[in-house]
Amino acid sequence: IREVGIALRRIxxxxxxxxxxxxxxxxVTPDSxxxxxxxxAKEIFRDGVFNWGRVVALFYFAYKMIIKAxxxxxxxxxLLRGIVEWVVQFITDHVASWIISRGGWEAIQEYFGATSLQLIAVASGVVLCLAYVVWRKNR
Structure with a gap:
């Protein structure tokens, strides 16, 4: 898990x-x-090149939008739900076929060099942290 954490911090x-x-x-503007x-999101993949780094950049961008909001x-x-829905929609419409062709989400291991359990642990941690931030803000 430490190695994945270091990789995520580096990214x-x-x-x-x-x-x-x-x-x-x-x-990003509040009006639209x-x-x-x-x-x-389209700009990130504008040249038609898909890789895990760009997929991570898409999630990073969504995270930064949430923080900015x-x-x-x-x-x-x-708005927060909307951002999550937009990510899912974009992935479904533009990136899912590439992810499937690579072997699905489990293939992200090639990018991080981590096991599935490590990736699940990190993803769970990110989701919990975001949920905590939103909860604290809305209290």
Whole structure:
């Protein structure tokens, strides 16, 4: 689990310093978050190249949208649910066939070099942390 945590931190640091992705994040506006999300998501895969790094970047972007909504006081439950639904819709419409062709979600191990149990533990931790943040904000 430690190795996966180190890998995730490294990926997060790389994404935090990616000027192109940060520019895309700056485009998120409160008046049209859905349009902005889909515009940015399409930009991530604009050249038709799919890889696990870009899939992770999509989730990172959604995470940053959620954080931005919370920080701006826009963290309504419908907006947060909407962001999750947009990710699922985009993955279903544009990325799922690539994921299936790679062997499904379990193939992400090739990106992290981790076991399924480790990936499940990390994913569960991320979900619990996000749920806690939303819960604390809405108290």
């Amino acid at each position: 997060g640091d790389e994404l935090d310093s990616d000027e192109g992705l940060q520019d895309l994040l700056s485009r 978050p859905k349009n902005t999300f889909f515009s940015v 919370i920080m701006c006081g826009l963290s309504t439950l419908p």
